[in-house]
Amino acid sequence: MLKITQLAHLLVRTCFAEPSSDSPLFAIDATVGNGYDTLFLAECVGENGMVFGFDIQDMTAVRSQLAKRGLAKRVTLFQTGHETMLSHIADSADAGASAIIFNLGYLPNGDKSLVTTRQTTLAALSQSLMLLKRGGILSVACYSGHPGGEEETNAVLAWAKALPHEEYSVLHHHLLNRQRTSPELVVVQKI
Ligand SMILES: C[S@@+](CC[C@H](N)C(=O)[O-])C[C@H]1O[C@@H](n2cnc3c(N)ncnc32)[C@H](O)[C@@H]1O
Structure with a gap:
């Protein structure tokens, strides 16, 4: 079985399958x-x-990786909370985002105090819907096993469930024969 992050990539890739229009x-x-x-x-x-990236922690290592692969020009990184994304991107966002990826929680083997939270995640998800283009995909990998994780996951699920079905298709992936706290994936496509 694919990991939820692999499944997210598989689904997100479909947004880029069509030859792109004039706008980047x-x-x-x-x-x-x-x-x-x-x-x-x-x-x-x-x-x-262009990819706009957000994180509250230092991203020097990511910048090096991007440079090594010749991808640095395609990425703008903001060391700030994703709950501010709209204010950073609004000007360049006329065309709408083809894809937006959230991988919640904390960095494995990293500082566990740098963790996403229910309130800021919900704020960022609302802004994401404003930035997403028609046919675009928003994917959210949720983890319940850490303090605050279950509350955050439940909030994401409730938010996604309440989206109007005329405007969004919403998928929820969760392995049924695993622990209740196994990772979950929410995928929203703007119709
Ligand atoms: C599970 S990790 C992400 C893994 C990442 N997608 C990757 O490919 O390695 C969650 C990340 O969210 C970051 N984070 C926590 N709160 C945040 C916020 N308000 N805005 C943006 N990033 C945040 C953490 O610093 C951490 O790096």
């Missing part, structure tokens, strides 16, 4: 961390595209 593509990595999703999105948007 853009995407958002709302939780850059080690940059795996940033690198993936930088490949997806192509050489004229």
